[in-house]
Amino acid sequence: MIPIDAQTPLDVFEFDALVYYPESTELFPYGVVVKRLREFQFAIGCLNFKPMPRVPNQEELFLKTPGFLWTCPTLLKEKFLDNQVTIRDVLSHYLQANIEIGLINTAFQPLNVSALLELFPRELLIIPPLKTELLEESKTLQEVGIHESIFFKDSYGGEWILNRNNISTVCLIRIALQTDPIKLKILSQAYIMNEMTLNLVRENENPDEWDQLTLRELLELKNWLENYTAFHPLSKPYKDAFRTHSIEDVEAWISMLKFSN
Structure with missing residues (x-):
C-alpha cells in the first residue's frame, strides 16, 4: 500500500489503487485503507491494526464497524474533479452522517467484513519499504x-x-x-x-x-x-x-x- 496524507486529492489515484491513510482518530484509531472502485466511488476499510512491512497475523483485521462504500455526491463532483476532495473530507462527512442521521445517507453504504476481505486481501495490507x-x-x-x-x-x-x-x-x-x-x-x-x-x-x-x-x-x-x-x-x-x-x-x-x- 502507499501511505497518503490529509491533503492528497482522491482523484490522483487510478482504479484499483490501494492506499493507506494513517491519521488516528477516536473513530479510526489505526487509520483506514482506501481503494478506488469507479470514477466517483471508493471502498474504505477501518483497520484494527497498524500496517507494517510484514503480512498481519491477527484474526480481526477490521473494526467492529468494518468499513463502507463512499460515492461522491453530485454536488461535490466538480470539486472532486478539481482535486479539492481528500480522504479527510470523506471521513469528516462520514462522522457527521453517522452522528446526525445514522448511515441513512446516499453517499455511504456499509460494507461487511467478507466484502472488505475481497477488496483488501490480507497479503496486500502491508507497507513494504x-x-x-x-x-x-x-x-x-x-x-x-x-x-x-x-x-x-x-x-x-x-x-x-x-x-x-x-x-x-x-x-x-x-x-x-x-x-x-x-x-x-x-x-x-x-x-x-x-x-x-x-x-x-x-x-x-x-x-x-x-x-x-x-x-x-x-x-x-x-x-x-x-x-x-x-x-x-x-x-x-x-x-x-x-x-x-x-x-x-x-x-x-x-x-x-x-x-x-
Missing part, C-alpha cells in the same frame, strides 16, 4: 508487481519512480534520489497512462503489448503522448487514458514513502 536500487531501463513492465513502486534510471542519467497502480495503469514521476538521509526531490509532474494509449500510438508505430514494454519504451510512450496531446486534445475514452498531475498534487504522498537500503 521501497528499495532505493536504481533499475535499468531495459526491465519490462511484466517484471513490476501490481501495486509495486520501483526506481530506475534512463539512458541520459535521469532518475524515475514508477508505480504500477493496477494491471493496465502506471504512474511515472521524474525524481532526484538523494542519500544521507534518503529522500526524494520531485522534478516533474506525475504522468498517469494506461494500456489504451497504445491504440493511439498504433496508428503511427507498432509497439509491443503492454506487459512487454520496457521502462525505456514507457518513457518513449510518455514523451509521444505529451507531444501528441499538445496539439490533439483527447476525447473519450482516451481522455482518461493519459493524465497528468502537478508536482504539488503528489509531493504529499511521495514524502510519506519509507525506504530500505
Whole structure:
C-alpha cells in the first residue's frame, strides 16, 4: 500500500489503487485503507491494526464497524474533479452522517467484513519499504508487481519512480534520489497512462503489448503522448487514458514513502 496524507486529492489515484491513510482518530484509531472502485466511488476499510512491512497475523483485521462504500455526491463532483476532495473530507462527512442521521445517507453504504476481505486481501495490507536500487531501463513492465513502486534510471542519467497502480495503469514521476538521509526531490509532474494509449500510438508505430514494454519504451510512450496531446486534445475514452498531475498534487504522498537500503 502507499501511505497518503490529509491533503492528497482522491482523484490522483487510478482504479484499483490501494492506499493507506494513517491519521488516528477516536473513530479510526489505526487509520483506514482506501481503494478506488469507479470514477466517483471508493471502498474504505477501518483497520484494527497498524500496517507494517510484514503480512498481519491477527484474526480481526477490521473494526467492529468494518468499513463502507463512499460515492461522491453530485454536488461535490466538480470539486472532486478539481482535486479539492481528500480522504479527510470523506471521513469528516462520514462522522457527521453517522452522528446526525445514522448511515441513512446516499453517499455511504456499509460494507461487511467478507466484502472488505475481497477488496483488501490480507497479503496486500502491508507497507513494504521501497528499495532505493536504481533499475535499468531495459526491465519490462511484466517484471513490476501490481501495486509495486520501483526506481530506475534512463539512458541520459535521469532518475524515475514508477508505480504500477493496477494491471493496465502506471504512474511515472521524474525524481532526484538523494542519500544521507534518503529522500526524494520531485522534478516533474506525475504522468498517469494506461494500456489504451497504445491504440493511439498504433496508428503511427507498432509497439509491443503492454506487459512487454520496457521502462525505456514507457518513457518513449510518455514523451509521444505529451507531444501528441499538445496539439490533439483527447476525447473519450482516451481522455482518461493519459493524465497528468502537478508536482504539488503528489509531493504529499511521495514524502510519506519509507525506504530500505
